[in-house]
Amino acid sequence: MYKVFVNDKPLFLTNEISKETDFQLFLLESIDIKQLIIKIFQNKIQKAFLYHPDEKEIMKTLKSKIPVSKAGGGLVYNKKGEVLFIFRGGKWDLPKGGTEKGEEIEDTAMREVEEETGVGQLRVTKKLQKTYHVFKRNGIYKLKITHWFEMQSDFEGIPVGQIEEGIEKVVWIHPNNISEILKNSYENIKLLFEEEKVSL
Numbered sequence: 001m002y003k004v005f006v007n008d009k010p011l012f013l014t015n016e017i018s019k020e021t022d023f024q025l026f027l028l029e030s031i032d033i034k035q036l037i038i039k040i041f042q043n044k045i046q047k048a049f050l051y052h053p054d055e056k057e058i059m060k061t062l063k064s065k066i067p068v069s070k071a072g073g074g075l076v077y078n079k080k081g082e083v084l085f086i087f088r089g090g091k092w093d094l095p096k097g098g099t100e101k102g103e104e105i106e107d108t109a110m111r112e113v114e115e116e117t118g119v120g121q122l123r124v125t126k127k128l129q130k131t132y133h134v135f136k137r138n139g140i141y142k143l144k145i146t147h148w149f150e151m152q153s154d155f156e157g158i159p160v161g162q163i164e165e166g167i168e169k170v171v172w173i174h175p176n177n178i179s180e181i182l183k184n185s186y187e188n189i190k191l192l193f194e195e196e197k198v199s200l
Helices: 033-041 055-063 105-117 175-182 187-199
Strands: 002-006 009-014 024-027 048-051 068-077 083-088 091-093 096-098 122-137 140-153 167-173
Touching: 002 033, 002 055, 002 187, 009 033, 009 055, 033 140, 068 105, 068 122, 083 105, 083 175, 096 105, 105 122, 105 140, 105 167, 122 187, 167 175, 175 187
Parallel strands: 002 122, 009 048, 024 048, 068 140
Antiparallel strands: 002 009, 068 083, 068 096, 083 091, 083 167, 122 140
């Protein structure tokens, strides 16, 4: 099953029909995806399931219905075990951004971390899950697939937010304070930390 966030609300892509009643179920093959996204953005739908019988075809089918934007991002730890967060648009987030032509996704993630926060001396320690969310740019809805990497940094300077990307603050957060920060973050970002807890 995949979770795609639309306006921070979950759209579940599944090949199983469960007996829950608090969601709307649609057939992925026949759904007008744009109409569904608009309804979610208008708060007419809080949670929806898109059903497709073949799990291998689910993401392929969704990608055929909506343009895809690929991004890379970093969950960065410093020597003290603190995590790098950015504050943008009123919420806490992790540094990420779109790939450039011909760029490997791991390189995208490291470049974006450095551009958005000024933090260098990065090395990837492991690949994390991908997250999915829908955003609107120039009147077009797109599916953003972000490839996340856990990174370590030996950087000891002061992080600086990329102003042209609207980043107001860049801070290192102690693990004990992360749950507080996540209260004002995105569902996709929370998912990454659920995964981190499992691996700690």
